[in-house]
Amino acid sequence: MDDVAAKAGVSRALVSLVMRDSPRVSDNSRAKVLQAAQDLGYRPNAWARNLASGQTNTIGVMLNDLHNPYFTELAEGVAAAAAEAGMEVLITSGWQRESGEHTAIDTLLNLRTDGIVVGAARFSSEVFEEIAQQTPTVAVAYFHEHDSMDTVCNHEAHGSELVVEHLTSLGHTRIAHIDAGNAPGAPERRRGFMTAMTLRGLAPIVFDGDFNEHAGHHAAEQLMQLNEPPTAIFAANDLSATGVLAHLRSIGVRVPDDVSVVGYDDTVLAGLGALSLTTVHQPRQLFGQRATELLLERISGRSAAKHELIEPRLVTRSSTGPVNES
Amino acid sequence: MDDVAAKAGVSRALVSLVMRDSPRVSDNSRAKVLQAAQDLGYRPNAWARNLASGQTNTIGVMLNDLHNPYFTELAEGVAAAAAEAGMEVLITSGWQRESGEHTAIDTLLNLRTDGIVVGAARFSSEVFEEIAQQTPTVAVAYFHEHDSMDTVCNHEAHGSELVVEHLTSLGHTRIAHIDAGNAPGAPERRRGFMTAMTLRGLAPIVFDGDFNEHAGHHAAEQLMQLNEPPTAIFAANDLSATGVLAHLRSIGVRVPDDVSVVGYDDTVLAGLGALSLTTVHQPRQLFGQRATELLLERISGRSAAKHELIEPRLVTRSSTGPVNES
């Protein structure tokens, strides 16, 4: 910076002003400084800048798992909202291990980013509390309602409600849900299903499962061996639904003619022509955007916690159809 | 830090030593300092630390597109290798737009990370050159051979060779390739296919396509209308192959009984039971690891460029079978 100042024949402070696009610089000097910076290949050192200014203009994003499209779309929403607010985004990932998540959060905390968006970490309530005390924090897809941080969640139960609504309107009454135990979001989906069924006077059939293809395959196998197999199967997520589809196909059951299948998440899988799965769409980018907006509010002073529930939407494709009791 | 020093009754410098795990501190003082830091909730400020020490102990990763599993697995490899070397990892993404990539790289450059791993950016050769001049750089899946930076690439052509080898060993001779124009990697895959076919005295059938489902669908439609349709279709990637599968299914052509289908990349799609696609597997995590190793070598002084080509592997699933000329 000194070099640039010297070359342009001005003070260091002026260079600083130019680099920050201050309006209190004459066009003349601005041009000189920019030219000198260009010639010297100067670029401001972010560490020094942030240290001196006391703010980083950066928001940190910690993601549980970069492989999961859920999180990357979330990050995309954050990036979009942050860009709009003129802030930078730095991402760290826990790579699915809790120790990794701690490292990732520590990195961000040491960096003193203006705030942190946490995508569904495995942290205990206490750890979250601790983080939220050190910096503005918004958790996405994490259900406990701390008052030290904001949260943005999908209204999981409502998604299940939409599915039951859709299937019953097609005439289905024997509907089975393949759940995913206590995995994040699964209990809410299951409860939503049971409530919606009960409300309609229907018996909720629930089968143990998981968020993967194998679980769907296995559960479908068992379900189809019942005396009265269900006419519709609602899997806890798309991957599981894919397993269901694979099994049904292998035993010659037609979809949706004989059995309707529904997933959850609307991942890229669901949209594939070869699967064309009816599923529950979560506006994942919107999650990121809202999270960032909440974070910015926090950063500029709000102290009362906000907890948002975002409504999912049903996407109807060709894996569901009218019931066929033949 | 001053507060911690005061509370522990020692100098600021000693606190610094403790925070850096220096061996030249007595157990007694170390305990005192650690206790004081704990009580005060002190955590070192990374910006100040890096500014003062002149090194960041961090490597930056710039990814073209976080949604693409290719890149996230790459990042995972980087993270693993970096963790082993005791370095932190910071990720930025260009979100598929070139302007975004520039911002992302600038963020990293301003951060003065010790080095940068770039995952297949759309940058021109000159831009790459410019980046490499400012900091140690390794490009992954980028084919130009600069001598100012290292590269790690998949041996794309060899993957195609493996596919042709596999198909011809099953008796196929009319093999079509659906390519992806000039998209990154596509020309190499196409050339590899053509070479391998020609070498066996077979006519390479190449069809225009792209790296998406629709392209595969469309190309398959055209291919099957030929007087002598191919008995095997090799798509430029898994997504495209999925489109092929969807079309074949829709017109009642059985896979692999009537036509064999092969993809490229071995994404999660290929492994799904409902698709079970034979495909070319790229060791993406290995790319990240090698890239990081090369980067660390660069950081510690190597100046001659290294360019590595990594061998892919064929994964045989149930979308390919013996030719059936009926």
Added chain:
DNA sequence: CTCGTTGTATAGAGCGCTCTACTAATTGAT
């Protein structure tokens, strides 16, 4: 009893920037 030696701890400069407070020059209203 002095001297190097080793193990601990400290002072204080400096990393590259921003920010506050100030000066100098220009303008325009009285």
Added chain:
DNA sequence: ATCAATTAGTAGAGCGCTCTATACAACGAG
């Protein structure tokens, strides 16, 4: 001509840390 107001630029302290040089015990060796 005078004075406040505005504009353009500068000096220098300070952000929170690391690092070099140095101090000071305590110790065994000469």
